[in-house]
Amino acid sequence: MQFDVTILGSNAAIPAYNRHPTSQVLNYNGNLFLIDCGEGTQFRMNEFGIKRGNLNNIFISHLHGDHYFGLVALLTSFNLNRREHPLFIYGPLGLEEIVQVHFKHSLTKLSYKIHFMPVFIDEPKVIYEDHALTVETIILTHRLPTTGFLFKEKKNLRKIIADKITEHNIPHHKINDIKRGGDFITETGNEISNTGLTLDPASPRSYAYCSDTVYIESFIEQIKGVSTIYHEATFIHEHEGRATETFHTTTKQAATVALLANAGKLLIGHFSARYEDLNLLLNESKEVFPNTLLAEEGKTFAIGND
Amino acid sequence: MQFDVTILGSNAAIPAYNRHPTSQVLNYNGNLFLIDCGEGTQFRMNEFGIKRGNLNNIFISHLHGDHYFGLVALLTSFNLNRREHPLFIYGPLGLEEIVQVHFKHSLTKLSYKIHFMPVFIDEPKVIYEDHALTVETIILTHRLPTTGFLFKEKKNLRKIIADKITEHNIPHHKINDIKRGGDFITETGNEISNTGLTLDPASPRSYAYCSDTVYIESFIEQIKGVSTIYHEATFIHEHEGRATETFHTTTKQAATVALLANAGKLLIGHFSARYEDLNLLLNESKEVFPNTLLAEEGKTFAIGND
Numbered sequence: 001m002q003f004d005v006t007i008l009g010s011n012a013a014i015p016a017y018n019r020h021p022t023s024q025v026l027n028y029n030g031n032l033f034l035i036d037c038g039e040g041t042q043f044r045m046n047e048f049g050i051k052r053g054n055l056n057n058i059f060i061s062h063l064h065g066d067h068y069f070g071l072v073a074l075l076t077s078f079n080l081n082r083r084e085h086p087l088f089i090y091g092p093l094g095l096e097e098i099v100q101v102h103f104k105h106s107l108t109k110l111s112y113k114i115h116f117m118p119v120f121i122d123e124p125k126v127i128y129e130d131h132a133l134t135v136e137t138i139i140l141t142h143r144l145p146t147t148g149f150l151f152k153e154k155k156n157l158r159k160i161i162a163d164k165i166t167e168h169n170i171p172h173h174k175i176n177d178i179k180r181g182g183d184f185i186t187e188t189g190n191e192i193s194n195t196g197l198t199l200d201p202a203s204p205r206s207y208a209y210c211s212d213t214v215y216i217e218s219f220i221e222q223i224k225g226v227s228t229i230y231h232e233a234t235f236i237h238e239h240e241g242r243a244t245e246t247f248h249t250t251t252k253q254a255a256t257v258a259l260l261a262n263a264g265k266l267l268i269g270h271f272s273a274r275y276e277d278l279n280l281l282l283n284e285s286k287e288v289f290p291n292t293l294l295a296e297e298g299k300t301f302a303i304g305n306d
Numbered sequence: 307m308q309f310d311v312t313i314l315g316s317n318a319a320i321p322a323y324n325r326h327p328t329s330q331v332l333n334y335n336g337n338l339f340l341i342d343c344g345e346g347t348q349f350r351m352n353e354f355g356i357k358r359g360n361l362n363n364i365f366i367s368h369l370h371g372d373h374y375f376g377l378v379a380l381l382t383s384f385n386l387n388r389r390e391h392p393l394f395i396y397g398p399l400g401l402e403e404i405v406q407v408h409f410k411h412s413l414t415k416l417s418y419k420i421h422f423m424p425v426f427i428d429e430p431k432v433i434y435e436d437h438a439l440t441v442e443t444i445i446l447t448h449r450l451p452t453t454g455f456l457f458k459e460k461k462n463l464r465k466i467i468a469d470k471i472t473e474h475n476i477p478h479h480k481i482n483d484i485k486r487g488g489d490f491i492t493e494t495g496n497e498i499s500n501t502g503l504t505l506d507p508a509s510p511r512s513y514a515y516c517s518d519t520v521y522i523e524s525f526i527e528q529i530k531g532v533s534t535i536y537h538e539a540t541f542i543h544e545h546e547g548r549a550t551e552t553f554h555t556t557t558k559q560a561a562t563v564a565l566l567a568n569a570g571k572l573l574i575g576h577f578s579a580r581y582e583d584l585n586l587l588l589n590e591s592k593e594v595f596p597n598t599l600l601a602e603e604g605k606t607f608a609i610g611n612d
Contacts, residue, residue, distance in 0.1 A: 014386050015349055039379045040346045043321055063411045065382045073345045073375045080320050094411035101407045105369045105400035107450065144413065 001029045001132075003153065003205050003303040005230070008044035010269030010295040012234050012248075013066040015039075017276055020297060021066035022211060022269070024230070025050050026151060028133055034058040035149060035209050041070035042077055048298055052078070057128060059135070060091030061211060062146035068095070072102045079110050086113040090127050090135075092145055093118045121145045124222055138222060140213035142247045148210040150223055151303075156201035164197045205304035208261075211270050214244060215253040220261045227304040229263040230295060232270035237284055239272075251281045255288035264304070269295035307335045307438075309459065309511050309609040311536070314350035316575030316601045318540050318554075319372040321345075323582055326603060327372035328517060328575070330536070331356050332457060334439055340364040341455060341515050347376035348383055354604055358384070363434060365441070366397030367517060368452035374401070378408045385416050392419040396433050396441075398451055399424040427451045430528055444528060446519035448553045454516040456529055457609075462507035470503045511610035514567075517576050520550060521559040526567045533610040535569040536601060538576035543590055545578075557587045561594035570610065575601035 004027050009020035021038025025045070032055040034041070045052060060068050068091070078087070089095065096116040103110070119127060121139050128135035131154075138148030157179035164170065168186050170178070178184055184192045208223040211232035223229065233255075234248035243250045249257075251268065258266035266289050271278060278294050285292040293301065310333050315326035327344025331351070338361040340347070351358060366374050374397070384393070395401065402422040409416070425433060427445050434441035437460070444454035463485035470476065474492050476484070484490055490498045514529040517538035529535065539561075540554035549556045555563075557574065564572035572595050577584060584600050591598040599607065 014383055015352065018352075020349070039376065040349060043326070043346060046321065046324075065379055065408065065412060069379045069382075070345065073371055076371045076375075077320055092411070098407055098411060101404055102371065105398070105404060106371060 003028050003207075004300050005207060005228070005267075005303060006048060006050065006300040007267075007269065007295045007297050008041055008048065008050075009038050009297055010271060011066075012270050012272045013064065014273040016273035019271065020044065021069070023070065024209070024295075025055075026207065026303075028151075028153075030054055031056070031130075033135075033151070036061055036067040036211070037069075037071040037074060038066050039069040039073075042074045044297065045074075056085065056087060058087065058089045058091075059149050059209075060089065060095055061140075061148060061209070062142060062144045063092050063094055063098075064142075064144060064212070067212075068098075071095075072099055075099065075110075075114065076106075076108070078112060079108065083112040086115060088115045088117055088128075090117045090119050090149075093120075119147055121147060124150075124219070136222070138208060138210060138219045140210060140219070141216050142212045142214065146212060148208060148213070148219070150209075150226070151207040153204040153206065155204055158194070158198035158201050160198050164192075168192055168197075170197075202304075207303045208263075210257070212248060214247040215249050215257070217257070217260060220257065223261050223263070225262050227264045228267065228301065229258050229261060229265070230267040230269060231257050233268035233281055233285060234270050234272050236275070236280055251284035252288050255285040255292060258289045258292070263289075264291070265301070266292045267295040267301060268292060307459075309334050309513075310606050311513060311534070311573075311609060312354060312356065312606040313573075313575065313601045313603050314347055314354065314356075315344050315603055316577060317372075318576050318578045319370065320579040322579035325577065326350065327375070329376065330515070330601075331361075332513065332609075334457075334459075336360055337362070337436075339441075339457070342367055342373040342517070343375075343377040343380060344372050345375040345379075348380045350603065351380075362391065362393060364393065364395045364397075365455050365515075366395065366401055367446075367454060367515070368448060368450045369398050369400055369404075370450060370518070373518075374404075377401075378405055381405065381416075381420065382412075382414070384418060385414065389418040392421060394421045394423055394434075396423045396425050399426075425453055427453060430456075430525070442528070444514060444516060444525045446516060446525070447522050448518045448520065452518060454514060454519070454525070456515075456532070457513040459510040459512060461510055464500070464504035464507050466504050470498075474498055474503075476503075508610075513609045514569075516563070518554060520553040521555050521563070523563070523566060526563065529567045529569070531568050533570045534573065534607065535564050535567060535571070536573040536575060537563050539574035539587055539591060540576050540578050542581070542586055557590035558594050561591040561598060564595045564598070569595075570597070571607070572598045573601040573607060574598060 008023035011019035023041040026033040136150040140146040208229040231254035235243040237252040314329035317325035329347040332339040442456040446452040511533040514535040537560040541549040543558040
C-alpha cells in the first residue's frame with residue numbers, strides 16, 4: 001500500500017534560493033492529504049504532477065502566511081475547474097473568516113462545498129478517520145496556536161500463508177475471518193489455530209508532521225516509534241538563541257526529538273533564508289540522528305520501513 | 307529617462323504552461339510601480355531581479371484572485387525584511403478588509419505604514435501624481451468593479467542646444483529657465499529668443515493598462531495617442547461568445563482598441579489556460595494592429611518611441 005510524502009515547499013517565511021514556503025502532499029494509496037499550503041502550492045502541484053482530483057482533505061498547522069497563503073488560490077482553482085465533491089479543511093478557527101472574506105469580495109459562489117473543521121490546541125485529538133488511517137493533532141508551541149499532525153495507519157490484518165489455503169481447502173468467504181485472527185475448522189472437524197495459518201502483519205506505519213515549534217518534548221510519548229517524522233529545523237545549532245526567541249527549532253533539537261521518539265527516519269525542513277547550503281543543517285542533524293534527510297522540494301519519501 | 311514595463315505574469319485565472327497570474331512592474335527612472343499582484347508575484351520579482359526597495363506604489367485593478375492573491379504575501383515579506391518607508395496601495399475598497407483580516411489572525415504588527423487608497427469606478431480620476439508622472443484610472447467593464455491605469459509622463463522640458471551655451475556664455479543658473487521656454491539676455495544686452503536656443507522636447511510618453519474588461523470603446527478618447535497599451539486578450543476571436551459571456555476580450559477586439567486609440571504599440575496578455583501556443587493569439591491581433599507583442603513573463607518593454 002503506497003504511503004509516501006512529497007515535499008512541495010520547505011523554506012521558512014522568506015522565499016530564497018528558489019525554495020518556497022511550506023507544503024507537503026501525503027499519498028495513502030492514491031488518497032491525497034495536503035499539509036500546509038504556502039504561496040504557490042498550486043504551481044508546485046502542477047510542476048510535480050500532483051493529481052488534485054484525489055485531494056479531499058487539507059490540514060493547516062497555523063496562521064502564519066508561509067503555511068497557508070496559497071490556500072485561497074488553490075480553492076479558487078478548484079472552483080474554476082468546476083470541482084463538485086466536498087473538501088474538508090482542518091485548521092485554526094480564524095481560517096474560515098480569512099477564506100470567506102476573499103470570496104465575499106469576489107462574489108464567488110463555489111461549485112463545491114467546503115467543510116471547515118476547526119482545530120484547537122487544548123489536547124491531542126483524532127480529527128480524521130477512514131478505513132485505513134487516523135489523523136491526530138500534535139500540540140506544538142509557537143507564536144500562534146499551532147498543531148502538528150500524526151497520520152497513523154490502522155492495525156494491518158494478519159498475512160495469510162498462501163499454501164495453507166490449498167492445504168486445508170479454506171473457502172474464500174473464510175479468508176477475512178482468518179486475517180482478523182480467527183481459527184479455522186476443516187471439513188473433517190479439525191481445528192487449525194490462527195498461528196498455524198498466518199504471519200504477523202507489517203507494523204502500522206505513521207508520519208508525524210511537526211512545524212512550527214520551539215523545542216519541546218511534550219508530544220514525544222504520543223509519537224513514540226513513529227516511522228517518519230518531519231520536524232522543522234529552521235536554524236543551525238549555533239543560532240539556538242534566535243530559534244528560541246522566534247519559537248523555532250535548531251537542527252540538533254529536531255534530531256533530539258527524532259531520537260527520543262525512536263523514529264525510523266527524520267526529515268528536516270522550514271529552512272531559514274539565511275542558509276544557502278543546506279548540507280550545513282543536514283550534517284548537524286546527522287550528528288545526533290544519523291537517518292536524517294533534507295525535505296527538499298520535489299522529493300518523495302516513503303513512510304515506513306525502507 | 308528610463309520608462310519601461312516588466313511582465314511578471316500574464317496568464318488568466320488558471321495557471322498553465324508555467325505561465326502565472328497577472329502582475330507587471332513599471333519602472334520610471336528607478337521608481338517602481340507594481341500593477342496587479344497575482345499569486346507568486348514575489349517569486350517572479352526574485353527571479354527577474356526586481357529591487358523591491360524602490361517600490362512604493364501598488365495598483366490593483368479588481369478583486370479577482372488572479373490579480374491580487376500575491377499581495378498579502380508580498381506585504382508580509384516587506385515586514386519580515388523590516389521595511390520602514392510607507393507603502394501606498396490603490397485598489398477597490400474591499401482590499402483593505404482582505405489584507406487586515408490576514409494580519410489580524412497572524413497578530414502581525416507591520417514595521418511600515420500602509421496607506422490604502424480606495425479607487426472607485428464612477429469616473430476616471432488622477433489617483434497619483436509626482437514631479438514626473440500622473441496615474442489616472444481607466445473605467446473598465448468586468449464582472450466586478452474594475453479599473454485600468456493610465457501612467458502619463460508630464461510634459462518634458464525643452465532640449466537646450468549644447469553649442470548655444472558656449473556661444474552665448476549662458477551661466478549654469480539660467481539653464482532651467484531656458485529649458486522651461488524662457489528667452490536669454492546676453493552680457494551685452496542682446497535678447498536671444500528661446501526658439502534659437504532650444505529644440506522641441508520629446509513627446510510625453512504614456513502607458514495604458516487595461517485588464518480585465520469586455521470590449522468597450524468608452525475610454526478610447528482618454529488614452530488617445532498612448533505610447534504603449536497593455537490590453538487583455540483572453541481569447542482568440544473564434545471564442546468571442548465566451549469572451550462576452552465572461553466579460554473578457556478577444557485578440558481582434560484588443561487590437562481594435564489599440565487601433566482606435568492610435569497607440570504606438572500593443573501588448574496583449576491575460577491568456578486563457580486553453581491556449582498553449584500563444585502565436586495563435588499574436589497573429590490574430592497583428593492582422594488588425596501590426597505592432598502587437600506578447601506580454602510574456604520576464605520580458606521588458608520600453609514605453610514610447612523605440
